[in-house]
Amino acid sequence: MKILNLLKSFMKRFGLLYVRILCAREYKQQTFKGINERPIEYAFLFRQIVKLWPKTILDVGTGMTALPHLMRNCGFLVTAVDNTSEYWPTGMINRHYHVINDDITNTTLTETFDVITCISVLEHIHDHRTAMKSMYKLLKHGGHLILTCPYNEKDYVKNVYKLPDSSVRRKLPFITQAFSRRELDSWLSDSRYELLKQEYWQFFEGDFWTCGAKLAHPVQVGTEDRHQLCCLSLAKPG
DSSP states (O other): OOHHHHHHHHHHHHHHHHHHHHHHHHHHTTTOOOOOHHHHHHHHHHHHHHHOOOOOEEEESOTTSSSHHHHOOOOOOOOEEETTTSSSTOOOOSSSSSSSEEEEEGGOOOOOOOEEEEEOOGOOOOHHHHHHHHHHHHHEEEEEEEEEEEBBBSSSSSSSGGGGTTOOOOOSSSSSOOOOOOHHHHHHHHOOOOEEEEEEEEEESSTTTTTTTTEEEEOOOEETOOSSSEEEEEOOOO
């Protein structure tokens, strides 16, 4: 028992030292590459959960982000999932929070949640309609889905990175769809989602995400204005 305790103590110290060195290295190697869409998306997300004040939250498609950890710091009980075996073929470790390997289009989860967050994830899922139906089932009655994604009110694009004016030139192992009103209507018709709020944001001068020159500062706009991203709050009737 004494040897086991010593071994545990050594492993803990070694692990903490490794994390400390890793964090210090990342801090020193910071380079500014521009600000992304997360401040807009996270601001929208937290405005919604401040109104809802939930107890349980499911974060779908966590990846390597610290979002579940941040929400847990607020007191919410958070479950984080990602398709770590398929979407991340070389493996993925999130050192901020425990992430369960789960495919939202064929989920093994049975628990239901007050709120589900899906931040810039749905666009990478080919079968987005099945993913939306799955998240609906995982919501409690009266629960809410907070969703952000590339969006164009009139036109759908299967992969914006393949558009000729996209600023992304390198080949990526995933698609990034731009949804439209047609896809949004299909999500509402597939399930009994109620659309509570939709914000439109312009990030680029082009019609789709990553297309055209990037604005110095994103602008919240109206339905008829040029936009490339939207933030949605959807509810499951109580």
